Amino acid sequence: MGHRAPPRDRVTEQSVREAALTLFAQRGYHGAALRDIANEVGIRTPSLYNHIESKQELLRGILLTTTEQVWSDFETAIESVSDVTERLRRAVVTYALRHAIHRREALIVNRDVESLDEPARSEVMALRRRHERAVRAIIIEGVDAGVFQVEDPFVASFGILEMCVSVARWFDPAGALSADQVASEYAEFALRLVGTR
Amino acid sequence: MGHRAPPRDRVTEQSVREAALTLFAQRGYHGAALRDIANEVGIRTPSLYNHIESKQELLRGILLTTTEQVWSDFETAIESVSDVTERLRRAVVTYALRHAIHRREALIVNRDVESLDEPARSEVMALRRRHERAVRAIIIEGVDAGVFQVEDPFVASFGILEMCVSVARWFDPAGALSADQVASEYAEFALRLVGTR
DNA sequence: CCTACCGATCGGTAGG
DNA sequence: CCTACCGATCGGTAGG
Numbered sequence A, B: 001m002g003h004r005a006p007p008r009d010r011v012t013e014q015s016v017r018e019a020a021l022t023l024f025a026q027r028g029y030h031g032a033a034l035r036d037i038a039n040e041v042g043i044r045t046p047s048l049y050n051h052i053e054s055k056q057e058l059l060r061g062i063l064l065t066t067t068e069q070v071w072s073d074f075e076t077a078i079e080s081v082s083d084v085t086e087r088l089r090r091a092v093v094t095y096a097l098r099h100a101i102h103r104r105e106a107l108i109v110n111r112d113v114e115s116l117d118e119p120a121r122s123e124v125m126a127l128r129r130r131h132e133r134a135v136r137a138i139i140i141e142g143v144d145a146g147v148f149q150v151e152d153p154f155v156a157s158f159g160i161l162e163m164c165v166s167v168a169r170w171f172d173p174a175g176a177l178s179a180d181q182v183a184s185e186y187a188e189f190a191l192r193l194v195g196t197r
Numbered sequence C, D: 001c002c003t004a005c006c007g008a009t010c011g012g013t014a015g016g
Helices: A013-027 A034-041 A045-050 A055-078 A084-101 A103-115 A120-144 A153-165 A179-193 B013-027 B034-041 B045-050 B055-078 B084-101 B103-115 B120-144 B153-165 B179-193
Strands: none
Touching (some): A013 A055, A013 A103, A013 B103, A034 A045, A055 A084, A055 A120, A084 A153, A084 A179, A103 A120, A103 B013, A120 A153, A153 B153, A153 B179, B013 B034, B013 B055, B013 B103, B055 B103, B055 B120, B084 B120, B084 B179, B103 B120, B153 B179
């Protein structure tokens, strides 16, 4: 505890970012010290600066990369799919799957976005809002087509999206269910939630 | 910014805890300094100790009180209700309503429980698990009775509960929807999710 | 990659 | 309720 790890593997930018990911997810940005990250990879704090710019830049890298991938995954998942139910199903499978597979990134995005300095914070929040609106647009499309029945697409979209987000909080990759199984169950939940089936 | 507030009202234990609630929710336990809390109520840091024991005790008070109330609210909500669908409906209304009304407390519970020292952390987590299991038991009861259709009660219980938790992240008390409206919409979502309706 | 060290800030205490 | 101050720790730099 608190001690330096043996210099197991070669220290690289990648291994530093990996350690930061784990520690930020575990203790939060403010709760994880650079010293802890250095210990984790087996070097002293100042040596981290051979691999990274600053603690803030570590956070920025994680949050920007993650939210950009959420958006591009979404676009890929629904492109050239016209059926609105299938669009929603794919959007939910993709989003839930991401939160099962990239649990640490998801936890950090949802916990530490307020620790991110401007202008990156606004970029991250704009990307998230774009995704939210796009999912909401699918729900509205389904309601207009008479396929979905929801009282308020705003509430329904948050219900569905935040349900997916929280997969990161309970999913256990060593557990009985695979990420794919959980994602498809969540898609089923979402379709029931909007009144299909 | 960062300056001391004018000594508006009398400083009391209650006003200190109120300021801590707001700041912990905004910035997280590690991100909020006692100095910020002192500034918020218009005194110097050492004077806080006339009202509280320590920063850690502030966190403990928030988390223990909140999780105890979650459990007692749940018990009150479902006692003497025999119909399983109605039991689930009440459990969800109660839990969602709490997360709309006590948003700050909910955010802190879900973000900073790992910053809580033992033995309080284990107490909080035990109380949460008890609530989770009780809600899961309702779902299993409904499945056994043939009223609910869910593939996996474990996944369904997390889907429902975490959906409610996240109300704290988006609900706006000044928005178009009241806490009661959101809570009853969420109850409808939950009942659809388990395959009724 | 290291040691040595920086100013700033942290939670908290002494003493009134 | 305050000022004065504590040791510890923070992110980060200098210089090799």
